[in-house]
Amino acid sequence: MLTKLFLLIGITLMYSTPLIFGGLGGVISERSGVINIGIEGMMTIGAFVGACVGYYTENPWLGLLAAGAAGGLIALLHAVASITFKADQTISGIAINLLGSGVSLFLCRLFFEGATMSKPVPHKLPKIFGSHVSNNLLKNINVDVTVVLALVCAILLWFVLYKTKWGLRIRSVGEHPAAADTLGINVTLTRYVCVILSGVFAGVGGASMTLAIISNFTPTAISGQGFIALAAVIFGKWSPHGVYGACILFGFAQALTVLLGGGNFVVPSEILSMLPYILTIVILILFVGKSSAPKADGVPYEKGSR
Amino acid sequence: MEIGSGYAVQMRGITKKFGSFCALDHIDVDIKKGTIHAMLGENGAGKSTLMNVLYGLYQSDEGEIYLEGQKVNMKNPNVAIAHGIGMVHQHFMLVDNFTVTQNIILGNEITSGAGVINMKKAREEIIKTIEKYGLSVDPDAKIEDISVGMQQRVEILKALYRGANLLILDEPTAVLTPQEIEDLIKIMNNLIKDGKTIIIITHKLKEIKESADVCTIIRRGKYIDTVDVKKVKEEELATMMVGHAVNLVVDKTEATPKDVVFEIDNLTVLDERKIPAVKNLSLKIRKGEIVGIAGIDGNGQKELVEAITNLTKVAGGTIKINGVEVQNTSPKNTIDNKIATIHEDRQRRGLVLNYTVAHNMVIEKFKEEPFSKKGFLNEKEIVEHSKQMIKEYDIRPDNCELQPVRGLSGGNQQKVIIAREVANDPDLLIAVQPTRGLDVGAIEYVHKTLIRERDKGKAVLLISFELDEVMNVSDTIAVIYDGKIVKSFKQGTVDENTIGLLMAGGKDDAKNS
Amino acid sequence: MQKIANILKKQITSTIIAIIFGFIVAAIILAATGYSPADAFTAMFEGIFSRPKYISNVIIKSTPIILTGLSVAFAFKTGLFNMGAEGQYIMSSVFATIVGIKLDLPPVLQIPMVILAGVFAGAVYGAVVGYLKARFGIHEVITSIMLNWVALYFSNFIVSLKTFHQPNSTATFTVNESSFTTILHKWKVSPEGIAWLKEHPTIMDVLLKTDVNIGIIVAIIMVIVISILLNRTTKGYELKAVGFNKDAAEFAGINVKKNILHSMIIAGAIAGLAGALSVTGVQPHRISTMAAFENYGFNGLSVALIAANSPIGCLFAGLLFAGLLYGGQSIQSTIGAPSEVINIMIGTIVFFVALTRIVPVLADKLAKRGEKHAH
Secondary structure, three states, X not given: OHHHHHHHHHHHHHHHHHHHHHHHHHHHHHHOOOOOOOHHHHHHHHHHXXXXXXXXXXXXXXXXXXXXXXXXXXXXXXXXXXXXXXXXXXXHHHHHHHHHHHHHXXXXXXXXXXXXXXXXXXXXXXXXXXXXXXXXXXXXXXXXXXXXXXXXXXXXXXXXXXXXXXXXXXXXXXXXXXXXXXXXXXXXXXXXXXXXXXXXXXXXXXXXXXXXXXXXXXXXOOOOHHHHHHHHHXXXXXXXXXXXXXXXXXXXXXXXXXXHHHOOOOOOHHHHHHHHHHHHHHHHHXXXXXXXXXXXXXXXXXXXXX | OOOOOOEEEEEEEEEEEEOOEEEEEEEEEEEEOOOXXXXXXXXXXXXXXXXXXXXXXXXXXXXXEEEOOEEEOOOOHHHHHHOOEEEEOXXXXXXXXXXXXXXXXXXXXXXXXXXXXXXXXXXXHHHHHHHHHOOOOOOOOEXXXXXXXXXHHHHHHHHHXXXXXXXXXXXXXXXXXXXXXXXXXXXXXXXXXXXXXXXXXXXXXXXXHHHOOEEEEEEOOEEEEEEEHHHOOHHHHHHHHHOOOOOOOOOOOOOOOOOEEEEEEEEEEEOOOOOEEEEXXXXXXXXXXXXXXXXXXXXXXXXXXXXXXXXOOOOEEEEEEXXXXXXXXXXXXXXXXXXXXXXXXXXXXXXXXXXXXXXXHOOOOOOOOOOEEOOEXXXXXXXXXXXXXXXXXXXXXXXXXXXXXXXXXXXXXXXXXXXXXXXXXXXXXXXXXXOOXXXXXXXXXXXXXXXXXXXXXXXXXXXXXXXXXXXXXXXXXXXXXXXXXXXEEEOOOOXXXXXXXXXXXXXXXXXXX | OHHXXXXXXXXXXXXXXXXXXXXXXXXXXXXXXXXXXXHHHHHHHHHHHXXXXXXXXXXXXXXXXXXXXXXXXXXXXXXXXXXXXXXXXHHHHHHHHHHHHHOOOOHHHHHHHHHHHXXXXXXXXXXXXXXXXXXHOOOHHHHHHHHHHHHHHHHHHHHHOOOOEOOOOXXXXXXXXXXXXXXXXXXXXXXXXXXHHHHOHHHHHHHHHOOOEOHHHHHHHHHHHHHHHHHHEHHHHXXXXXXXXXXXXXXXXXXXXXXXXXXXXHHHHHHHHHHHHHHHHXXXXXXXXXXXXXOHHHHHHHHHHHOOOOHHHHHHHHHHHHHHHHHHHHHHHHHOOOOOHHHHHHHHHHHHHHHHOOHHHHHHHHHHHHHHHHO
């Protein structure tokens, strides 16, 4: 029984980790007032760059760093479009998604002899109890180090947003940029930093897929996680802890699906697979409340407008 | 005048263009230390732009700014703040879901190393300032939960917290009750005593007379004059502001009210938080009568309008027009029962900004013939109708029927709404804050239209936060406080102070009712 | 100056600028990775235009994305973001397939039944999103994302069922031939048909080697119908009013919730039409197990964006998109450069569509400056 429970926890954490990174990216961007529906594309880039660098350097940590950098770089495009050019943030985000998968696959073919799958990395990111665990219980919750990293990032982001001056400023820019501007806070710079950071988070999230959960990049390594992370941002009411909870819940539903599907359960696996998605909708119906989106979310800041 | 250190601010030749539009044309202003200096002008005259230049929000194309005799390059608000300038904007620059303290320290946080905010110390500091100048506010309250008057004090605190010696107040009394205005003037005097300088931007003549020492008049981006307030009359100021003589009194004849056409009985409406905002309110309006509701924002006016227009359900009571109950039906039913509404938020509720003027004119009638037939729009009829309206109501530009209404000025947008609502030939015309943000000419127009409709025998309900407007236009003045009509008066039987006191929840000591 | 400004203000100008940027960026990427952009684009254009068969294939491939694009564009015009076109497409193809397999009537009845089944499924699926938004205020993007996945697994579930599953495959049975909307599908493989076609090689190239079907005609009709609906009818007036400003619409007596629901039903039906026409018109006339989305709906999103949400624009954007995707395959087969350069190109175009939305604003400024100089 305990073994099963630990297994459930382990799988829950595994599934939720990339989502948490993506969700945190969404939080920081939207808290500063820039809608980021390009998380999916940023995660895809991160997934590829992470696997590719991890393969060639044989060092998964370098891969993770590079993934973050690559995510940040593509996020910069989104920042330029939505902040400097005041472009439609939804369209720009969709473009980022298209570019993310296009660039990843293009580069993959270049670096891996025309294949759309990268070769497995020689070393994956470590597990929290190391690679030689014989105890069955421990084995089940011997999760990837990225699981811990995701938790640390969530706590850190929470602390920064609610306890520090930077957080106060970021939130003010997302709620009332004109007010922030009159107090000498640089709205443009703040938003740039936040959007780029959101790309870094998303990139790391993508790499947590290809450097920890699986060991290579495939065209379907990132398929929808970015969008689910986006849903988690809304569901989690734009707060790091809310998003963390939402992603864990989603991961839990996925884990249930896996565990129930493994046995001789009467429900077909295809129906079980729908569970996390239907559950999310049901929860939204039950707990729908006043929207707490940052007031200036998605609104380009024009000096002199109120 | 010489540049000298006796002046808090001296501006020389300030010119600011937006594209080809010259908002400020070589303006010179001198503001003496320790005075209350008013900047008077109509909406769009350029007074706010000038102050935004002073505060570093806009950069002037030409001209210099001297602070106490020193030339300063105001390249952004940080420079202004560093030089002790603080600005209280007309639309408060406050983050709604932050606390008072958070709003005050934003951008200038007290930290205990590593960027972590030291809330305790910040709070203590703020309480000190609050006590020094008598600015009572709760430092831990959220902005969305406090009154407008308090929010204004938070804005003043923000400036003082940053060490402001010169305070710019943009339209500071626009939303205050007479009592709150008195408090504000007290606070301003406290500040002056402490050696600070205050600039108030306003288009209200009365408050200049009440509070300011000196007044500079600006018209269409040009400097007109600077006068000693004690030595001029309100009418003179008005003439200088508008450029021609204006009639400050609303022209109207005695009302000749007839039968009751609209009746609210024991109405209770809950707000978004499910707390009663309108409490057992009763009200009657007769044909040929303007009933004005005076009150401070947030005393149930919004919910009252939403209930009448069926944007919200009522928790109890009835709303009857021509004897028919309309509460708890639909907005469509309200319109069908000949209630027309000029909503306070014309851009959110009144217009579809991306639609053309012509399409906006028929938004309540597009399904009726001749504007459509069998589900298809009849564009020709729609355009014809709107051409006629544009002519009748003098909407400008005069060939705007196919332009998006977004491109019209605020006054003309309001005219589109008025034209549409009045053309519905309603039995009850509701006007909520109908002159907000409009210039003098447009305000006059709106008031005249309301009175003309009254004279045609319509019932008119005017709801406004501008006490002057309610007092001047209405035949009956009803004071709303805490969701109830606390008292009604016939026009001319009551003075402003009595009403002001009732609006603020004071007991009725009026002898005349 | 004024003339230039007027040209710049046209939507089409922004779009063309965006497309040019797409080509430039693709050229730079190709050149940087050691391929000749000229060769690549030549290969691509030859892959689109050099044979009637290719042109025909582009048109066939454009049909579903014109329709999903139209679905997204329509929803956009009414203020809704239909991320769910993907799921609506899938649901439609599932129900079209079910009816196509289980029902076998004469084509005059069978084809409408199959297509209606698909359209209905798409409409219902869209209605769910609309209902959840109107009734509970849940953002349509979230529900759409979730429902897309539900549709994918539902489709896989149907494929796995015994009554539909073709043994030793990952797909269902094909639908009954009476459901086919392929043009002359029987005649063209009959002896006399082949004999005739042999004498007309161009027609043979198109008719025999591609699945020429009625889809594109239906798509064009739908484009026109939706244009009229949006611009000429009271329903369109209502829907757009709600989209532009639901508060004002509500205040003017328009039922906002009902219109949200209607809008999503129509959008779902259009996306559904795409799914059903794919099953009836194109081989293999069945559905298969999916590991990931096939992107018919998501591509519709790009089509709508490139078309600036104009229904007519969707027609051309859909053709462009299909041309790039189809012709792009030739880049890989001819010069060996990864065909994903096309995806980058499409991404770039959409990105610049976002950026060039400000061109009209700039044009206004330009015009004003011109005025000032003139005086």
